[in-house]
Amino acid sequence: MKEYWASLASLLGVLAFCQSLLQVIFPPELRFAFLKLLNRIFNVFSTYCYFDITEIDGVNTNELYNAVQLYLSSSVSISGSRLSLTRALNSSAITFGLSNNDCIYDSFNGVTVLWEHVVAPRQAQTFSWRPMPEEKRGFTLRIRKKDKSLILDLYLEFIMEKANDIRRKNQDRLLYTNSRGGSLDSRGHPWESVPFKHPSTFETLAIDPEKKMEIMEDLISFANGQSFYQKTGRAWKRGYLLYGPPGTGKSSMIAAMANYLGYDIYDLELTEVHNNSELRKLLMKTSSKSIIVIEDIDCSISLSNRKKNNGGSGSGSGSRNYYDPEMRCGGSGSGSGCEDGNNSSITLSGLLNFTDGLWSCCGSERIFVFTTNHIEKLDPALLRSGRMDMHIFMNFCSYPALLILLKNYLGYEESDLEEEMLKELKLVVDKAEMTPADISEVLIKNKRIKEKAVRELLEALKIKAERNVKNGANRQKKNSDEIEEEEEEVVEEEEQEKRALETIKNPVADLDKVFRFDYSYQSDDFPQALAALTLNDCNDSSFYVDSVATAHMTNDAGKLSSQKPFNGFDMIYVGGGTGLPISHFGTIEVAIKDQNQRTIAIRHKRGQLYALDDVFHEALSTIKMGGLPSSLWHQRLRHPNSKSLALLKKNNFIDVTHWVTKTKICISCQMGKS
């Protein structure tokens, strides 16, 4: 026996020596090539082929891996001998899974295949933008070569469908949030999820039954509408805008939608998203059959003021219409907001691309829901027809909605209540303007003593209705007072106008009292605005065109001849207080056209004015045709002083029939100089 151990030990020693000798003689590269060759030879002669389905594909999670895992979890629970059991946090379902490196046979269409769950430790992490899981996971599918073409595609399709079914039936809805502010988890997901357990359903939702039916039918026709969307060439998605006062059930409606269709919810927190490309990435990581929600869209982000931060640096905006808020950053559909240039914020255009641009179609069967308490605050671009397919007004509690709440909270059917009580409730509920949330509170408080609950509810409704009536009367009184005040103001304005007209007839009389000059209506650069009133350079015989406005604007930057990007924060404010961004500044060319719209003279800027020198005098020859009194020339030539007029006459540019006496003072000049 002793000898036996001794010879075994020496044999092991020889083997170890040979191994180290081999390692020295054959470097790792050579060994790797040899193994590869062996593998190839094995594959040629093997009757099987193998498919690896890894958990992470590049940087993205492999959906097929998840589907296989789910699919196998249903078969391993029956046939597996060693299983792993998992239960997600707060989840009600237990998931079976194959243990690490365990195998299972499955059959499909009479063909048997083998699945192996391969788990290997990940090598020490090289540099990565995000943490990776410690283990590499994957499934290896083994199929006979002769069966591959027969079943592979069908089998994988079957697995995907089955996984979706299982997900729908067994799995709790998931509620995703992007509250991590853009950072990714170890599996490359920007979304965090928890099981979604909201109990709201369309049955418990207290809204008018007709409206409820309409919404439910719309949802079902959407969910079953794959062929319709394909046939019509539309992306398989739908948008709902829920609006109304707080507590009318907008969030409850979203939960009811998710529970009704069995969809997951992605609750998008816009304030956590830094720019449009991040928004796009979030969208790419949402799954099909989901509802993407942006709650309180009017307060989550100030979309109309966003451009302020960008400083209007969008390049190449030559022919863009900046009056269209949608176009502020490059227009919808293209997926390229001007934010892409400086990557600093979300824009309205980015949000619209998110919902109905090209990127909104990455994935299918998705519903977008926006909610707001103030629809009037939303940018019209969001409300435009076709953008949100259905606008749903969540109103105060109506009588039919009240009956649903009574059933939910007290178990009362309409027939369980006395007729008198029903009559009274019906009479006051609309006037009370109470939200379902307010009414629920009253009912919950007394839910154990049902009669008391109904009585108290009636009392609360009456008090609220009375208050509303009183407030309404006050409002009416206030309104009539306001109307009276407005009427008085109109009369006052009319009288002022009359006085002004009388003054024009007799301009010298009391001019100051009527037209006091108001600086608030004038340009800051007032002296410059009046520059055209005089011609200072007596040696310059050019005509100068006064284009009237001191600050010109155009919605087409291409019209500017030497444009430069505008990097300031100023904006053009228009009626209603909307701020329009300024993208470029520069100079324009003044074109003079004849009757037939042919350009006969184009002039560039000289200083602050546009000069028409001798070459173009002919083009203006009609101006000097026919003599006119000096007062008319004064008005036609934008109020030059008499010295300038005399100069023009002397150079034979104008023909003055007679000089008007100084007593007739030009009112415009008076106002301008006051």
Ligand SMILES: Nc1ncnc2c1ncn2[C@@H]1O[C@H](COP(=O)(O)OP(=O)(O)OP(=O)(O)O)[C@@H](O)[C@H]1O
């Ligand atoms: N229409 C409704 N049907 C049933 N319950 C409702 C309804 N509206 C409100 N409630 C009750 O009031 C609570 C608050 O409602 P919910 O959060 O859905 O309102 P909301 O309109 O989304 O409010 P907010 O605008 O403040 O987010 C809900 O939990 C629910 O119990």
